[in-house]
Amino acid sequence: MAQENPSVTRFREYIRIKSVQPDPDYNSCIEWVKEQAKEIGLEFDLIHFELQPGFAVVLTWKGSNPDLQALMLNSHMDVVPVNPSKWSHDPFDAIKDDDGKIFGRGTQDMKSVGVQHMEAVRNLKAQGYSPQRTVHITFVPDEEIGGTNGMAKFVETTEFKKLNVGFELDEGGPCPTEQFGLFYGERALWQIKVTIKGNTGHALNFVEGTSVEKLQKLMNGFLTLREKEKEKLSDGDVSRLGLVTTINITMINGGLQPNVIPPELTAVVDMRVTPNGWTEEKAEEIIEKIIEESGSDITYEFINRNPLIPETPINDENPWWRCFKRTCDELEMKLLPMICPGATDARFLRSKGIPAFGFSPMNYTPMLLHDNDEYLEEKIFLKGIDIFTKLVRNLTEESL
Ligand SMILES: [Zn+2]
Structure with missing residues (x-):
């Protein structure tokens, strides 16, 4: 051998x-x-x-x-x-x-x-x-x-x-094709915990202003946003995942017992905010708007709020990119520039x-x-x- x-x-x-x-x-x-x-x-x-x-x-x-x-x-x-x-x-x-x-x-x-x-x-x-x-x-x-x-x-x-x-x-990261992946930016992890308070009472009534009704609106708000971002990836190309913001509701907790309208519910929302067309201000405004439109007595806190860091430019103004690209061209490599979906x-x-x-x-x-x-x-x-x-x-x- x-x-x-x-x-x-x-x-x-x-x-x-x-x-x-x-x-x-x-x-x-x-x-x-x-x-x-x-x-x-x-x-x-x-x-x-x-x-x-x-x-x-x-x-x-x-x-x-x-x-x-x-x-x-x-x-x-x-x-x-x-x-x-x-x-x-x-x-x-x-x-x-x-x-x-x-x-x-x-x-x-x-x-x-x-x-x-x-x-x-x-x-x-x-x-x-x-x-x-x-x-x-x-x-x-x-x-x-x-x-x-x-x-x-x-x-x-x-x-x-x-x-x-x-x-x-x-x-x-690796690429299954002839291409070589290149990360020039990353998404920022944001996770919020939302606390929803509502009127309680016996579950045999139509109690007004319940936490569950507010949660429904909140979920609709975030899931509509999720749909909008998902549509941008209609071709299912995962190499473009970093170009959009993902939104997922990952935890829902609450309730006292089967026959009581829950006075309080919590929901956790996981967002990976892309630097592509998003800013921290934009992300915050969107969250606040959804919460405001879901009803009163809803508060939220950040579990994670990482800074949204600008991408490293991949244009001719960046001499390091020019040199990197020229080298890859010399080696006849096909580059696939991506925003890293993780960190x-x-x-x-x-x-x-x-x-x-x-x-x-x-x-x-x-x-x-x-x-x-x-x-x-x-x-x-x-x-x-x-x-x-x-x-x-x-x-x-x-x-x-
Ligand atoms: Zn690693």
């Missing part, structure tokens, strides 16, 4: 480290990354946040002109839990089958990308290339649980500011005004993030290293 490509061997090693939530083995990840950095010849820095839990790992390849804004390549080290009985192979064995499929938790989300970032730099160093801009390859914890002790805090530190990041690449660490960079794209080079690959039998084909993984090699080369030139 032919010798395995060492990049693939390293990828499989990283998959075998159980950095699985809720108790990820970060120490082994850090040690492993440190070993890689030493081999490649990159500066290694483990940054612990002052007076609070959390950390970030930064590998640095200094550019010849360190005053230029740097390129940051970020991945998260943690992976989501598994249900091993539903997997065809042990999710932490990194088994490679006869077709070259490598099975394991994190093969798509997103240990593959972390290894590709390092392998690209390893390639460029071997080619004798020296960048004008500095490259920072970062590894952060806890993305899968909101990033609170990872990127959310890291971007607030002085250590982060010193990195002088001009552009960040973070996680994207990634890239939002913390965008909130600081730093342009960021979510890019995991995985075409011809089914979407198996957080799913059973997550896998990545060896050849797709290796192609991804070539893509990053070209990207890092072009994105580290002074004139982009």
Whole structure:
């Protein structure tokens, strides 16, 4: 049998480290990354946040002109839990089958990308290339649980500011077709809990102004909005999901006993607000209008209200996009720009005004993030290293 490509061997090693939530083995990840950095010849820095839990790992390849804004390549080290009985192979064995499929938790989300970032730099160093801009390859914890002790805090530190990041690449998603997905923005999670008070009494009467009647109006209001947004996706193309706002009523609670009109009901509404044509003001106005039109004695509070962060422009005014696009054109790659329907660490960079794209080079690959039998084909993984090699080369030139 032919010798395995060492990049693939390293990828499989990283998959075998159980950095699985809720108790990820970060120490082994850090040690492993440190070993890689030493081999490649990159500066290694483990940054612990002052007076609070959390950390970030930064590998640095200094550019010849360190005053230029740097390129940051970020991945998260943690992976989501598994249900091993539903997997065809042990999710932490990194088994490679006869077709070259490598099975394991994190093969798509997103240990593959972390290894590709390092392998690209390893390639460029071997080619004798020296960048004008500095490259920072970062590894952060806890993305899968909101990033609170990872990127959310890291971007607030002085250590982060010193990195002088001009552009960040973070996680994207696979595409089953020849296309490569690219996230240039994200939706914002909003969840509200609505409390509806109404007249109570014996259920044998026609009591006026009940909480249930108000709930009916409230539900109609939100479901009409849901229908309107859903219609915009009439072709069912999920790659466009991020362009609309989803609205779902996810919890309804209340009632005292079968023969009493409930004096109070609560409903939870989950909204993923798109930056595409929406603003926070617009979302808030819509919520308030629906509530007002549903009747009196209705209040609401936010369970979650994440900021709606502007997208990173994908037009010629953004030099990083121009360079990224030109590189993809050179490689004859078809890009599929999308607004990410969920959330990634890239939002913390965008909130600081730093342009960021979510890019995991995985075409011809089914979407198996957080799913059973997550896998990545060896050849797709290796192609991804070539893509990053070209990207890092072009994105580290002074004139982009
Ligand atoms: Zn991820």
